[in-house]
Amino acid sequence: MKLIIGNKNYSSWSLRAWMSARAGGFTFEEIRIPLFIPGSREHILSHSPSGKVPCLIDHGLVVWDSLAIGEYLAEKAPHLLPADVAARAVARAVTAEMHSGFANLRQHMSMNIRKDYSGHGHTPEVDAEIARIIAIWNDCRARFGAGGPYLFGTFTTADAAFAPVCFRFRTYGVKPDGAAGEYLAAMLANPHMQEWEAAARLETESIKSEDLYD
Template sequence: MSDITNAEDGITLVIGNKNYSSWSLRAWLALKMTGEDFTEEVIPLDQPNSKEQILRHSPSGQVPVLKRGEMVIWDSLAICEYLAETYPDAKLWPADPAVRAVARAVSAEMHAGFQALRRNMPMDARENLPDRGMAPGVQDDINRISAIWRDCRRRFGSDTGYLFSHFTVADAMYAPVVLRFNTYRPELGEDAQAYCQTILEMPEMQTWIAAAKKEPWMIEQEVA
C-alpha cells in the first residue's frame, strides 16, 4: 500500500457552491494559504443528484473533502489541522503553545457553535440583505463573535488585523462569518468592522467572492 501522505500525490479539494458553502470556504482558504497547488472540484448543492455526487468522495455525504492519494479527510477543521501539520511554513497555527491553544479554542467554538447565526443568516456572497436575519439568539451570537475577535486581536494580533498576528486557521474558521456580516449588515463595533475589512481585503477572499458571484446555481434560502 502506498504512503497516503506522500507529497507527490496531488491534492483534490471537493467543495460545494462558493456562494453558499461556508464550510468549503474554510478549507479552501486554509489550503490556498499553504501555496500548494490543488485541483478544485465543485459539486452544486441542493440538486437532485448532489448527495449521490458527494458520496462518491465523502463518507459523510458532506463537503468539503480533501483527497490526497488514498487519504480522504471530510471535515473542515480536520482538513485545516492536516494542512497545518503538513505545511508548517504556512504557520496556520500560532507558534507559541499557549497562544495556539487559544486559537484552537476559538476555532472549535466556531466549529460547534453559533447555530442561531448560521440558521438565520445563511452565507450568500451575492446578496445584500441589511436588517434581515435578526431572529432570537442571533444578537447573542454576534456579541460573542465580536468579543472573540476583539480579545484575540488586542492580545495577539500585533496590529496586523488578523486574530493572531498572521493568518491562521482561526481566521479561516471565521471568514464565512465575515461574509455573512457583509451580506446582512448587522450593527458591529469598530473592532469587528476592522476585522471584517482585513478579511474582505485578502486577495484570496476576493477571488472566492468573484467566483461565487459568477456561479449559475441558485438555492432558495428563507431569511426573515
C-alpha cells in the first residue's frame, strides 16, 4: 500500500488519510510531494488522477480523495468506524460535514503546524464555525464517547477528519472548555498525531501563501 501526501505542515487533507491509515494499523509506503513548487503538479498527476493529494494505491487500485480513502480503509479495518449502526451513521455525518463545510475556517485558519498565530483568523463566520465544531465534539463525546477519549470512544475516521482542526485550534489559540477541550488534548497527545507533527517541524519548505499572518 502507498499513500501519496503533501507537506505535513500544510496538507490537511493528507493528514486525514494518513491518520486513518496509521490508526487502521496498515503498513504503507509514504510518498511525500511538496506542494506548489515547480514540478509538483506533474508529480502528483503521475500518481493521482485528480491532481490532488492524498491518494492511496493498494495493489494497483487507486483511491483518491480523503473521504473515499477513509471509507476504503474502514472496509479493510472495520474498527475505523463505530460498530453500532446509529453511532456509525453519526460518525459519517460529522465526517461528511467536515469534508464539505467550514470554508471560513479553512480560509482564515489554514493548517500550519509550525506557527503560533494565537488570536489571528477570527471573523464572525469563523467563530460560528468554531462553535459548530465544539458542539459536534461535545455531542459525540456525550452520546458515543464512553469507550475511550475519542469522538466515538476508540479512534475512528471521524477523528481523522477533525485531526487538522485540532492542529489549527492550537496554532490559532482556540481553547475549548470541558469535554471538547479534553478531546482536543487527547487528539494532540495521540502518538500518530505527534509523529506527524514531529515530521512537519522537520520540513524545510515554506508555502508563503499559507503563512497567513507573518
